Amino acid sequence: QVELQESGPGLVKPSETLSLTCIVSGGSFNNYYWSWIRQPPGKGLEWIGQIYYTGITNYNPSLKSRVTMSVDTSKHQFSLRLSSVTAADTAVYYCAKEVSVGSGCALDMWGQGTMVTVSS
Amino acid sequence: QSALTQPASVSGSPGQSITISCTGTSSDVGGYNYVSWYQQHPGKAPKLMIYEVTNRPSGVSNRFSASKSGNTASLTISGLQAEDEADYYCSSYTRINTLVFGGGTKLTVL
Numbered sequence: 001q002v003e004l005q006e007s008g009p010g011l012v013k014p015s016e017t018l019s020l021t022c023i024v025s026g027g028s029f030n031n032y033y034w035s036w037i038r039q040p041p042g043k044g045l046e047w048i049g050q051i052y053y054t055g056i057t058n059y060n061p062s063l064k065s066r067v068t069m070s071v072d073t074s075k076h077q078f079s080l081r082l083s084s085v086t087a088a089d090t091a092v093y094y095c096a097k098e099v100s101v102g103s104g105c106a107l108d109m110w111g112q113g114t115m116v117t118v119s120s
Numbered sequence: 121q122s123a124l125t126q127p128a129s130v131s132g133s134p135g136q137s138i139t140i141s142c143t144g145t146s147s148d149v150g151g152y153n154y155v156s157w158y159q160q161h162p163g164k165a166p167k168l169m170i171y172e173v174t175n176r177p178s179g180v181s182n183r184f185s186a187s188k189s190g191n192t193a194s195l196t197i198s199g200l201q202a203e204d205e206a207d208y209y210c211s212s213y214t215r216i217n218t219l220v221f222g223g224g225t226k227l228t229v230l
Contacts, residue, residue, distance in 0.1 A: 035219070037166075044123070045158075045166065045209050047219040058217045061121060099171055104154020104213035106171030113165055 002027035004095050004111035012089075012118050018082040022095030022111060029053060029076040033098040035107055036069065036080045038091040046091075050098070050105065051078055085118045092116075124149065124210055124222035131228040137198040140225045142210030143191060148220055150191035154213035157186055157195045160224075161206045169208075170195065197227075205229040 008020035022034065036048040049059035051069040059067050063082070071078040082089060092115050096107040125143040132138040142149065142157075149155055153173045158166035168177055170186040173193065183204075186195045193212070197204055210222040 044224040045221040094165055105219040106156040108168045108177055110165040
């Protein structure tokens with residue numbers, strides 16, 4: 001059973017870069033797409049982007065200019081960097097696994113989520 | 121990309137059936153059989169309930185079913201139970217290789 005765990009600072013200053021890592025355990029890492037999703041307090045889900053184990057990425061067009069995702073297959077982990085953050089980036093950030101390649105980004109395993117607050 | 125359109129709230133009594141709609145465009149819902157549905161209880165991560173329009177992951181109750189017609193997908197929950205009270209989100213793959221979510225629907229079991 002695959003498990004995902006997000007880690008990173010819970011507080012980021014405005015204009016700085018938010019950095020999170022998702023560690024995957026208990027299953028295969030290769031041959032899957034891995035996504036980041038966020039949810040502002042009291043609001044809905046927003047897909048940030050995804051990365052394949054080979055490093056291929058797809059990003060939400062509204063965030064693309066500020067997002068960078070990377071992957072480390074040797075450590076079974078992938079990372080998110082979001083630059084020039086503002087209060088609007090305050091949210092619970094989730095990492096998640098796609099069911100399989102070709103499933104249209106259906107996400108069957110999720111981390112518990114980590115709250116990131118942007119404030120000075 | 122614009123969020124898919126879902127009703128803000130729906131409600132039903134125990135034992136009844138409810139349906140939640142999810143409307144997109146031909147560039148997402150209507151163009152691909154890649155609609156998913158998620159259930160989210162307060163303070164919890166979303167749980168995949170349906171993928172590829174109609175498929176239920178192992179362990180998901182057969183009280184949950186879904187369909188699609190044109191640019192609108194629908195999730196039906198039959199035999200409503202108190203534990204079904206949650207937020208529900210649809211999502212769809214898009215023509216630009218991204219994922220878009222619906223705004224979410226709050227289900228209240230009366």
